[in-house]
Amino acid sequence: MTIPRIIPRAEHPISRGYIDPDALRVLYRLHRSGYKAFLVGGSVRDLMTGRTPKDFDIGTDARPQEVRRLFRNSRVIGRRFRLVHVFFEGGKNVEVSTFRRTPDPVAAGPGQEGDEDLLIRSDNTFGTPEEDAVRRDFTINGLFYDIATYSVLDYVGGVEDLEKRLVRTIGDPLIRFREDPVRMLRACEFAARLKFRMGPDLVAAIAELKGEIRKSAPPRVTEEFLDPLRRGWGHDTYRLWSETGLLGVLVPELDAAVASHDAPFSTLFWKMLHDLDARKAAGGAHHDAALLSVLFLPLVFAAIRARGSGGARVDPSQILLVLENVVNPLALRMSLPNLMTHLVKQTLYTLGPLTSTRPDHPAARRLVARSWFAPSLALLSLYSKASGRYLAAATAWQEVLERAGRPDDAAPSPMPAAPAPFPEALVPPPALARAHAGAAILPMPGEARPAGRKRRRRGGRRHAPGGAAAS
Numbered sequence: 380m381t382i383p384r385i386i387p388r389a390e391h392p393i394s395r396g397y398i399d400p401d402a403l404r405v406l407y408r409l410h411r412s413g414y415k416a417f418l419v420g421g422s423v424r425d426l427m428t429g430r431t432p433k434d435f436d437i438g439t440d441a442r443p444q445e446v447r448r449l450f451r452n453s454r455v456i457g458r459r460f461r462l463v464h465v466f467f468e469g470g471k472n473v474e475v476s477t478f479r480r481t482p483d484p485v486a487a488g489p490g491q492e493g494d495e496d497l498l499i500r501s502d503n504t505f506g507t508p509e510e511d512a513v514r515r516d517f518t519i520n521g522l523f524y525d526i527a528t529y530s531v532l533d534y535v536g537g538v539e540d541l542e543k544r545l546v547r548t549i550g551d552p553l554i555r556f557r558e559d560p561v562r563m564l565r566a567c568e569f570a571a572r573l574k575f576r577m578g579p580d581l582v583a584a585i586a587e588l589k590g591e592i593r594k595s596a597p598p599r600v601t602e603e604f605l606d607p608l609r610r611g612w613g614h615d616t617y618r619l620w621s622e623t624g625l626l627g628v629l630v631p632e633l634d635a636a637v638a639s640h641d642a643p644f645s646t647l648f649w650k651m652l653h654d655l656d657a658r659k660a661a662g663g664a665h666h667d668a669a670l671l672s673v674l675f676l677p678l679v680f681a682a683i684r685a686r687g688s689g690g691a692r693v694d695p696s697q698i699l700l701v702l703e704n705v706v707n708p709l710a711l712r713m714s715l716p717n718l719m720t721h722l723v724k725q726t727l728y729t730l731g732p733l734t735s736t737r738p739d740h741p742a743a744r745r746l747v748a749r750s751w752f753a754p755s756l757a758l759l760s761l762y763s764k765a766s767g768r769y770l771a772a773a774t775a776w777q778e779v780l781e782r783a784g785r786p787d788d789a790a791p792s793p794m795p796a797a798p799a800p801f802p803e804a805l806v807p808p809p810a811l812a813r814a815h816a817g818a819a820i821l822p823m824p825g826e827a828r829p830a831g832r833k834r835r836r837r838g839g840r841r842h843a844p845g846g847a848a849a850s
């Protein structure tokens with residue numbers, strides 16, 4: 380048994396005033412009932428670095444049924460690993476898990492060599508606090524705050540790494556990443572969000588094992604894709620995923636379109652992620668469909684560009700086909716629910732009508748009522764800010780959205796039978812798409828005019844304006 384490094388109350392910044400009162404209640408009740416009761420994981424890391432934790436998870440030596448008996452307002456959840464949710468007013472719940480350890484086959488890790496399958500498939504084994512600390516992914520995530528003494532317990536060197544601003548796996552990264560390849564994505568995410576660095580051993584391990592990420596369950600990877608976009612550190616996280624090659628393994632077509640400065644749509648994509656983060660920092664939130672659409676947009680542009688190469692114009696009616704071809708296969712690989720896939724396609728599709736329909740047109744009313752209107756407008760707004768194009772359209776529709784209040788959550792209806800134009804003109808011209816990051820991006824000539832005149836000027840057919848209304 381190892382003695383942890385103990386950081387007494389006077390020497391760390393965690394005050395009970397910063398801990399959620401309901402989590403404190405749970406900690407105290409466990410403690411008074413004779414159990415160990417620790418704040419664990421991300422909340423300790425965040426409190427130690429002056430951040431606001433997302434949630435306050437609790438670790439204890441009480442078994443799930445014992446915890447359940449202590450709190451009437453609780454429920455045992457999870458089949459694979461059973462933990463207890465203690466419910467409080469307002470839908471809040473505090474998660475209490477019994478200390479557990481890495482299962483035995485993997486505990487034999489140091490003697491193993493080569494490419495044995497270390498993937499953890501079950502981790503439902505109770506353990507000691509020390510075992511619970513060392514089964515965690517990174518040292519900075521392995522700290523405990525003990526309610527009995529108000530001290531921080533460090534079995535893994537996490538305090539030192541917080542001081543050094545270092546993301547380090549607990550144990551050999553080559554083993555820890557094989558056990559669970561999603562940890563490679565998480566390493567980059569923590570480095571990005573905390574502005575920490577990854578040590579050379581970690582970077583080398585990712586370089587060696589990045590292909591293993593294919594073994595991870597797609598829904599987990601999709602959650603990892605969405606999380607940094609939702610929370611405001613998308614730009615730096617995706618940069619690191621791209622630089623380490625993880626993005627190239629997971630979504631090679633996206634990486635090819637955005638990885639280097641002169642890759643098509645690179646500047647646009649990174650500017651949009653940057654702006655998304657800035658909006659989050661200012662209190663904004665976006666629908667997942669908007670976030671996913673940002674990821675799909677470079678692929679859609681690339682597909683439209685490829686179809687139009689050789690001078691052929693892409694018939695607007697073809698856009699649905701392009702969307703099916705681009706979105707469906709990747710959505711399948713990401714295990715997106717059908718409804719979300721549909722919403723993403725509608726969000727991308729509606730970008731066309733939003734740039735070619737005047738908001739004061741009667742058909743605009745129906746467009747505004749669609750559940751994908753807000754995500755699509757968010758996408759247009761990000762795109763126009765990043766490209767300098769369609770700014771007038773984005774502003775005009777934003778006013779419509781604000782006048783209408785929140786759009787209703789009506790169930791998405793099917794794609795319109797007669798598609799409105801998704802102008803090829805929407806795809807930024809090569810010079811703009813490849814402009815270096817930071818270079819001034821000028822509005823395209825004629826872009827300041829009202830959005831609705833664009834299509835007709837190009838001499839296309841006279842479509843009924845408004846994608847959702849064009850039936």
Ligand code: ATP
Pocket residue numbers: 419420421422432433434514515516517520521559561562
């Ligand atoms: P946040 O919730 O703010 O994103 P977090 O550190 O709490 O950060 P979670 O995903 O909520 O992250 O996980 C809670 C804790 O569980 C982590 O701090 C870590 O100790 C442990 N953990 C999470 N994922 C893994 C993993 N893949 N392997 C080992 N331990 C993990």
Ligand code: MG
Pocket residue numbers: 420421422433434
């Ligand atoms: Mg958490």
